[in-house]
Amino acid sequence: MRLATYNIEWMTNLFADDGALLNDSEPSGRYGVIRQDQIAALCNVFQALDADGVMIVEAPDQGRSRDSVAALETFAAHAGIRARRAVIGFANDTQQEIALLFDPDVLTVRHDPQIHAGAPQFDGEFAIDLDIDATEDRVIFSKPPLELAVETQGGTQLRLIGAHLKSKAPHGAKTRDEVLRMSIANRRKQLAQAIWLRARIAAHLDEGTPLILLGDLNDGPGLDEYEHLFGRSSVEIIMGEGEAALFDPHARQGLQRRLGAMPTTARFWIRPEQRYLQALLDYIMVSPDLAMHEGRWRIWHPLDDPECWKQPALRDALVDASDHFPVSLDISL
Structure with a gap:
């Protein structure tokens, strides 16, 4: 079984309102890449992945006039890949959904949102004191995690959770003090989301349910200076500790x-510094029982992965397709 997670930069820009691919020479959401080239690159990458299921972060928009599932299934047909069925959960207003493309001959999948003590449904609100003022704050997900009940062809049942945590970037800040204040506030919100997500994970682990978390956590160890202020990254919170650690x-x-x-x-290209920044943002975390299955993780990095590097067409496609690279897990389920 191969599962993958892939953040596709502004995938929604590749589709018309009716879900048809805009396979033309107009600009895409990728700087300097036209739509037909990004589509061709994505086809190349998905064909090389040949995954049974791909958690897509920044999937096409879902709304009154937009159908994310239809768009993804149109893309899958165009690319000729096995993962030809799509499912999403709670839509959001960011034009960047979380969705799973999967092979229906291998997996049975349904959206199955949960509620547990201390972890409300992900389209709701989470009460937590963010600033230690003895007053509960209300936290929401701008992109509610996608909770899926999955059964393999062989009868194995497990949970998949797709996540895209809120970015910590201080958008709109104009002064140094505003940058500092907004960055700290955003960090608090992101850590609260991580605590909420970890509570759901812990509930499934307590029930003995095999679980895989896939997605872009927009955070990692040592990624910014505010981690030192709070002690832990959201990645560490979500992973947990001891025998219950993912x-x-x-x-x-x-x-x-x-x-x-x-x-x-x-x-990412850092324009003021005229250089690229590389970061570890995308993860596939498995529950302790699945960690015993000796899975094989792979980052499809065009410059770091030898197999990607020695295939020029795939190497170039990975660069054109997105500012993130897929992460895959081969595991026996």
């Missing part, structure tokens, strides 16, 4: 190596 080898490596080389899953 496992992802890249996250573990990052946590153990705050300095020196570490895995990266995204590459």
Whole structure:
């Protein structure tokens, strides 16, 4: 079984309102890449992945005049891939949905939102004191995690959760003080989302349910200076500790190596500094029982993965398709 997570930058821009692909020479959401080239690149990447299920972060918009599932299934047909059915959960207003493309011959999948003590449904509100003022704040997800009940062809049942945590960027800040204030506030909200998500994970682990968390956590060990203010990254909160800890080898490596080389899953152009920033943002975390299955994790990084590097067409496609690279897990289920 191969599962993957893939953040596709502004995928919604590749589709008309009726879900048809805009396979033309107009600009895409990728800087300097036209739509037909991004579509061709994505086809190349998905064909190479050949995954049974792909958690898509920043999937096409779902709304009154937009159908994310129809758009994704149109893309799958165009690309000729096995993962040809799509499912989403709670739609959001960011034009960036969380969705799963999957092979219906291998997996049976349904949206199955949960409520547990201390962890309300993900389209609701989470009460937590963010600033230690003895007053509960109300936290929401701008992109509610996607909760899926999954059964394999062989009868194995498990949970998949797709996540895209809120960015910590201080959008709109004009002064240094505003940057500081907004960055700290955003960090608090993101950590609250991580606590909420971890509470759901803990409930499933207490029930003995095999679980896989996939997605872009927009955070990682040592990613910014505000982590030192709060002590832990949201990645550490979501993973948990001890016997109930989720496992992802890249996250573990990052946590153990705050300095020196570490895995990266995204590459962004920093205009003021005229350079690229690479970061570890995308994860596939598995429950302790599944960690015993000796899975194989892979970051499809065009510059770091030898198999990607020696295939020029795939290497270039990975660069054109998105500012993130897929992460895959091969595991026996």
